[in-house]
Amino acid sequence: MNVLEIQHLSKQFGSHQVLRDLNFQVPEHSVYGFLGQNGAGKTTTMKIILGLLKADKGEVKVLGEPVRYGCTKTNRRVGYLPDVPEFYGYMNAEQYLRLCGEITGLTSKEISLRSEELLRLVGLSEEKKKIRGYSRGMKQRLGIAQALLNEPRLLICDEPTSALDPLGRKEILDILSKVREKTTVLFSTHVLSDVERICDRAAVLKDGRLVLSGSLEELKAQRRKDSLCLETGTPEGQNLLESEFQKKGYVFEVEKKNGVLIFHTSDMARLETELMICMTEHNICPMKMEVQKPTLENLFMEVIS
Numbered sequence: 001m002n003v004l005e006i007q008h009l010s011k012q013f014g015s016h017q018v019l020r021d022l023n024f025q026v027p028e029h030s031v032y033g034f035l036g037q038n039g040a041g042k043t044t045t046m047k048i049i050l051g052l053l054k055a056d057k058g059e060v061k062v063l064g065e066p067v068r069y070g071c072t073k074t075n076r077r078v079g080y081l082p083d084v085p086e087f088y089g090y091m092n093a094e095q096y097l098r099l100c101g102e103i104t105g106l107t108s109k110e111i112s113l114r115s116e117e118l119l120r121l122v123g124l125s126e127e128k129k130k131i132r133g134y135s136r137g138m139k140q141r142l143g144i145a146q147a148l149l150n151e152p153r154l155l156i157c158d159e160p161t162s163a164l165d166p167l168g169r170k171e172i173l174d175i176l177s178k179v180r181e182k183t184t185v186l187f188s189t190h191v192l193s194d195v196e197r198i199c200d201r202a203a204v205l206k207d208g209r210l211v212l213s214g215s216l217e218e219l220k221a222q223r224r225k226d227s228l229c230l231e232t233g234t235p236e237g238q239n240l241l242e243s244e245f246q247k248k249g250y251v252f253e254v255e256k257k258n259g260v261l262i263f264h265t266s267d268m269a270r271l272e273t274e275l276m277i278c279m280t281e282h283n284i285c286p287m288k289m290e291v292q293k294p295t296l297e298n299l300f301m302e303v304i305s
């Protein structure tokens with residue numbers, strides 16, 4: 001089942017077309033990475049999902065129910081962590097969650113039980129100090145606890161790891177990874193390693209268009225360009241291999257970088273076998289041979305540039 005469905009979504013600010021015919025679905029219990037450079041339209045999309053901005057065209061459905069601008073009905077099932085969450089600094093975490101619980105109509109007992117569980121989840125159960133003394137990472141963790149208080153079916157986090165140090169980033173990613181058992185997570189980021197670490201699906205937004213979307217495996221397979229780096233003893237050997245293998249149908253490209261040949265291929269096994277045969281026949285001695293798998297980073301650079 002899809003927790004979130006976005007169809008033909010478009011949005012313009014003045015003459016600036018920010019979103020152009022966006023289509024994607026977020027399946028239940030997935031951790032979905034929403035990637036894009038600064039200004040790509042990630043926050044705009046999230047605000048439309050939350051009914052905080054009006055779309056010009058298209059439809060957004062949360063759990064099968066259409067989202068309407070200004071009508072927060074679907075938000076009863078959605079938790080939201082903005083990029084810079086704001087709190088009452090004079091409260092401690094427990095007091096703050098109690099206030100949020102009371103506003104959302106939870107009973108006192110429900111608030112106590114859920115706050116205890118959530119503060120444990122985000123590593124703040126022993127933290128008694130006022131929120132004004134919190135680090136950025138602690139505030140993000142408290143923001144996640146707050147967003148989960150109402151047991152949402154969809155948790156939306158806007159760049160939850162940006163501006164955090166590696167430890168803070170890891171803590172947030174571990175939490176998001178853990179909560180997928182209970183909810184579905186959509187989070188925006190421009191940090192690819194975050195996506196590779198915890199997401200099962202991702203979409204890449206560029207100039208308001210989705211240039212890629214799917215499971216991480218599907219994404220990598222779409223642009224599968226395994227490559228093989230080869231160092232040989234002599235420039236003559238290199239030149240021969242370069243010209244021989246450029247002609248092969250299963251080799252997209254042969255690059256030469258700092259004395260290393262890089263073969264981009266659709267058939268790694270065949271490339272390895274035929275390279276070995278060719279090198280043996282021409283007495284070319286391989287110094288180093290290394291297969292490089294496509295990473296999300298390479299793929300992102302490919303579609304963004």
Ligand SMILES: Nc1ncnc2c1ncn2[C@@H]1O[C@H](COP(=O)(O)OP(=O)(O)OP(=O)(O)O)[C@@H](O)[C@H]1O
Pocket residue numbers: 013018036037038039040041042043044045
């Ligand atoms: N209310 C608004 N009025 C006019 N332009 C806006 C408004 N909100 C956003 N924009 C513009 O829309 C574009 C997309 O902004 P958005 O905040 O959605 O991008 P983003 O992908 O979240 O970027 P970032 O990573 O920097 O947060 C930007 O060029 C931004 O300046």
